[in-house]
Amino acid sequence: MTDPEVHPVYDYDLLVIGSGPGGQKAAIAAAKLGKRVAIADRGHMMGGVCVNTGTIPSKTLREAVLYLSGFSQREMYGASYRVKAEITIDDLLARTRHVIGREVEIVRNQLLRNHVDIVTGTARFTDPHTVTVEGHGRGDHTTVTAAHFVIATGTRPARPDTVAFDGERVVDSDQILELGRVPGSLVVVGAGVIGIEYASMFAALGTRVTVVEKRNAMLDFCDPEVIESLKFHLRDQAVTFRFGEEVSSVSVNGRGTVTSLASGKKIPADMVMYSAGRQGLTDELDLENAGLTADRRGRIEVDKQFRSSVEHIAAVGDVIGFPALASTSMDQGRLAAYHLFDEPVRQLHELQPIGIYTIPEISFCGHTEAELTSAAIPYETGLARYRELARGAIVGDSYGMLKLLVSSEDRRLLGVHVFGTNATDLVHIGQAVMGCGGTVDYLVDTVFNYPTLSEAYKVAALDATNKIRALESVQNS
Numbered sequence: 001m002t003d004p005e006v007h008p009v010y011d012y013d014l015l016v017i018g019s020g021p022g023g024q025k026a027a028i029a030a031a032k033l034g035k036r037v038a039i040a041d042r043g044h045m046m047g048g049v050c051v052n053t054g055t056i057p058s059k060t061l062r063e064a065v066l067y068l069s070g071f072s073q074r075e076m077y078g079a080s081y082r083v084k085a086e087i088t089i090d091d092l093l094a095r096t097r098h099v100i101g102r103e104v105e106i107v108r109n110q111l112l113r114n115h116v117d118i119v120t121g122t123a124r125f126t127d128p129h130t131v132t133v134e135g136h137g138r139g140d141h142t143t144v145t146a147a148h149f150v151i152a153t154g155t156r157p158a159r160p161d162t163v164a165f166d167g168e169r170v171v172d173s174d175q176i177l178e179l180g181r182v183p184g185s186l187v188v189v190g191a192g193v194i195g196i197e198y199a200s201m202f203a204a205l206g207t208r209v210t211v212v213e214k215r216n217a218m219l220d221f222c223d224p225e226v227i228e229s230l231k232f233h234l235r236d237q238a239v240t241f242r243f244g245e246e247v248s249s250v251s252v253n254g255r256g257t258v259t260s261l262a263s264g265k266k267i268p269a270d271m272v273m274y275s276a277g278r279q280g281l282t283d284e285l286d287l288e289n290a291g292l293t294a295d296r297r298g299r300i301e302v303d304k305q306f307r308s309s310v311e312h313i314a315a316v317g318d319v320i321g322f323p324a325l326a327s328t329s330m331d332q333g334r335l336a337a338y339h340l341f342d343e344p345v346r347q348l349h350e351l352q353p354i355g356i357y358t359i360p361e362i363s364f365c366g367h368t369e370a371e372l373t374s375a376a377i378p379y380e381t382g383l384a385r386y387r388e389l390a391r392g393a394i395v396g397d398s399y400g401m402l403k404l405l406v407s408s409e410d411r412r413l414l415g416v417h418v419f420g421t422n423a424t425d426l427v428h429i430g431q432a433v434m435g436c437g438g439t440v441d442y443l444v445d446t447v448f449n450y451p452t453l454s455e456a457y458k459v460a461a462l463d464a465t466n467k468i469r470a471l472e473s474v475q476n477s
């Protein structure tokens with residue numbers, strides 16, 4: 001068989017479909033290996049869902065909400081503290097647009113700097129080595145052949161057929177970024193990460209939010225103590241939870257919406273946001289022409305090297321399913337490119353952090369108490385509350401907490417769970433210690449800057465070691 005890299009019979013060594021975090025990093029990794037690379041995406045989506053409708057806009061919106069609402073300063077200056085009395089949607093979206101524009105430029109520049117060709121349009125396979133990319137204009141299409149492919153086409157919000165989305169009163173999480181105004185009241189359907197992040201942002205803006213979730217719990221992969229604290233905080237901001245309830249219909253008229261639940265309850269609100277999972281974007285790819293299939297939810301199955309059932313085609317990011325995070329997608333892209341070109345590479349470290357940007361935020365890494373208990377691994381907890389830290393008082397965070405899970409047998413750090421200011425950054429200290437197989441003693445013996453929130457690690461480590469010592473002293477007496 002002809003080796004395409006020795007005899008370049010194809011236009012490119014690699015064509016990446018989708019310019020989100022997975023696709024970008026695959027393209028750049030291959031370019032750094034000296035390969036001829038192109039990336040295809042629709043013109044308005046450079047940077048993917050991540051930059052245009054997902055991670056970046058939602059996190060920028062959160063920052064705008066926190067700043068303009070004065071929310072994080074209210075412990076200091078009182079519950080009525082605001083930076084701006086009437087926050088308009090334009091105030092919020094101006095910041096979002098600015099950051100998106102900047103990020104799109106960065107992505108485009110990185111690709112061009114690495115000599116990755118950008119092909120604009122929607123790509124579909126015509127055979128296992130050929131793709132047609134259709135642009136907006138009539139007859140605007142390019143045929144591209146490549147030796148290898150990375151599919152990084154991501155997902156779109158899943159939309160129940162029974163609901164009439166109108167982009168104004170009934171929206172999905174993409175459309176929330178195009179709202180005309182801040183709603184006075186909002187029903188969020190689905191208490192997953194995206195639903196709860198938006199619920200907490202609107203609650204901080206003063207919107208009366210009702211969350212409807214068909215299961216009896218939310219975010220149950222997190223530490224239950226942390227989720228209890230989050231629910232307490234959200235209820236305090238007038239969020240109502242309806243767990244174990246299903247939406248039977250949503251009706252809309254000029255004055256608002258009414259969400260009817262199967263239990264007979266009816267919830268009036270200015271707006272309804274559906275956040276009911278996401279669907280893999282594979283329907284436009286004509287996968288069958290490449291000898292591939294997707295599952296019911298549009299996802300492509302891959303092996304540990306991110307190869308699909310067709311050896312020269314890899315898939316990464318949200319289109320392969322869990323964990324569907326920008327953070328992981330980037331590394332999957334890089335690794336997939338290395339594997340496709342047989343470049344020696346290590347596997348992704350199994351310790352991956354989870355960050356949930358609710359207000360307050362949540363992050364964890366490593367095991368949960370439930371996992372350790374069901375695996376019969378003995379552990380001790382160490383707790384630090386921000387209110388006992390000088391930095392906690394300075395920043396006005398009295399509710400934050402950091403919990404360490406420590407092996408009571410060999411003192412190794414097994415998990416870290418953080419709730420409150422900077423949780424998503426703080427978690428990485430614990431991740432690094434765990435990644436290096438470190439014990440709680442490292443944290444006890446380390447000097448931390450003072451006053452910092454990182455100091456929570458020392459306080460929690462001392463708490464855990466005191467408990468372990470208490471047990472040992474009883475056992476040894």
Ligand SMILES: Cc1cc2nc3c(=O)[nH]c(=O)nc-3n(C[C@H](O)[C@H](O)[C@H](O)COP(=O)(O)OP(=O)(O)OC[C@H]3O[C@@H](n4cnc5c(N)ncnc54)[C@H](O)[C@@H]3O)c2cc1C
Nearest residue numbers: 018020022048049050054123153154317318324325326327
């Ligand atoms: C509201 C929201 C908030 C989020 N917050 C976070 C967060 O805080 N942290 C985090 O880590 N993750 C977060 N995520 C998840 C994160 O955005 C995704 O995990 C990440 O974007 C997935 O990257 P990807 O490489 O799979 O591609 P995506 O970013 O999904 O991009 C896929 C690209 O492929 C393109 N495409 C699709 N089909 C074709 C085709 N046929 N031809 C050409 N191009 C095509 C699309 O136009 C799109 O640009 C969030 C997601 C959402 C929706």
